[in-house]
Amino acid sequence: MTPSVLQLTTLRLQNHGIPEELPLKAVEKGKVFWDLPESKKLESALLSSNIDPVNRGDLHEGYEIGWEEKNGNSGVREGDGAMSGQNVWPADMPDFRVAALDYYHAAMKLGQALFPLFALALNLPEDFFDDKTTKPAAILRVLHYPPQTGVVDDRAVGIGAHTDFECFTILWQDENPALQVLNNQGKWINAIPIPGTLVVNLGDQLARWTNDVFKSTVHRAINRTGVRRYSIPLFFGTDYDVTLEALPSCVSEDRPAKYEPVKAGDYVQSRLATTYAHSVTTKA
Numbered sequence: 335m336t337p338s339v340l341q342l343t344t345l346r347l348q349n350h351g352i353p354e355e356l357p358l359k360a361v362e363k364g365k366v367f368w369d370l371p372e373s374k375k376l377e378s379a380l381l382s383s384n385i386d387p388v389n390r391g392d393l394h395e396g397y398e399i400g401w402e403e404k405n406g407n408s409g410v411r412e413g414d415g416a417m418s419g420q421n422v423w424p425a426d427m428p429d430f431r432v433a434a435l436d437y438y439h440a441a442m443k444l445g446q447a448l449f450p451l452f453a454l455a456l457n458l459p460e461d462f463f464d465d466k467t468t469k470p471a472a473i474l475r476v477l478h479y480p481p482q483t484g485v486v487d488d489r490a491v492g493i494g495a496h497t498d499f500e501c502f503t504i505l506w507q508d509e510n511p512a513l514q515v516l517n518n519q520g521k522w523i524n525a526i527p528i529p530g531t532l533v534v535n536l537g538d539q540l541a542r543w544t545n546d547v548f549k550s551t552v553h554r555a556i557n558r559t560g561v562r563r564y565s566i567p568l569f570f571g572t573d574y575d576v577t578l579e580a581l582p583s584c585v586s587e588d589r590p591a592k593y594e595p596v597k598a599g600d601y602v603q604s605r606l607a608t609t610y611a612h613s614v615t616t617k618a
């Protein structure tokens with residue numbers, strides 16, 4: 335039996351076990367980076383994105399890292415294919431590296447604990463995703479949104495309307511509201527920060543896998559608070575060598591498979607290439 339289509343906009347996690355100090359520390363140490371002169375920041379391969387081509391370019395800065403052991407071992411793993419590579423860290427900021435990796439590992443552990451819940455919701459064995467998430471393909475972004483003041487222009491936003499590429503995103507946000515989620519009636523709903531909670535948005539890998547039984551969350555962020563806003567999404571995907579193809583339980587005569595099978599790493603790589611096509615510098 336095809337599981338019924340999940341009608342939700344976004345999820346919130348509470349009692350998730352991640353101490354608030356961890357994301358706060360990552361942001362505090364990250365602020366040192368955001369305060370550097372532009373030329374210094376560009377040395378660290380800062381990415382400039384425009385996720386929604388209708389817009390004028392996203393008004394945020396992001397520092398992005400992939401999997402890396404906490405003890406300083408390299409981030410290069412076998413099987414990552416096109417997504418393999420080492421993190422580029424800012425020079426002379428060892429505290430940022432430690433704080434970002436501390437939060438990365440805590441959020442990654444939480445992500446691994448969520449997969450069995452998704453499996454059960456899809457009438458699959460609890461451990462269905464275990465062998466597909468052995469080398470968690472998680473990307474963490476520490477984001478800074480400068481305040482947007484002046485004339486309101488819907489094409490000038492912190493991050494334009496989009497869906498995330500991976501299975502789901504665990505999003506920490508500071509106390510400044512900016513995130514909006516599109517509901518099933520096509521209305522933007524403010525996903526206001528609730529202390530101690532994390533937002534979970536569903537992403538395109540899961541949508542492809544479930545043949546849109548789990549739909550990706552369309553979201554955007556606009557910082558009109560007048561102060562700087564920080565957030566840290568952790569995009570949690572499957573191992574990069576896993577083929578994403580519609581689960582048999584999500585395909586039926588009335589619901590034929592909508593997407594071609596694709597390797598997870600190739601899929602994420604192609605989506606990143608489109609988003610950062612305008613980038614002044616790109617990661618090696």
Ligand SMILES: O=C(O)CCC(=O)C(=O)O
Binds near residue numbers: 493
């Ligand atoms: O900053 C936020 O609240 C959202 C960030 C986001 O959607 C993204 O980086 O994909």
Ligand SMILES: [Fe+2]
Binds near residue numbers: 496497498553
């Ligand atoms: Fe997003």
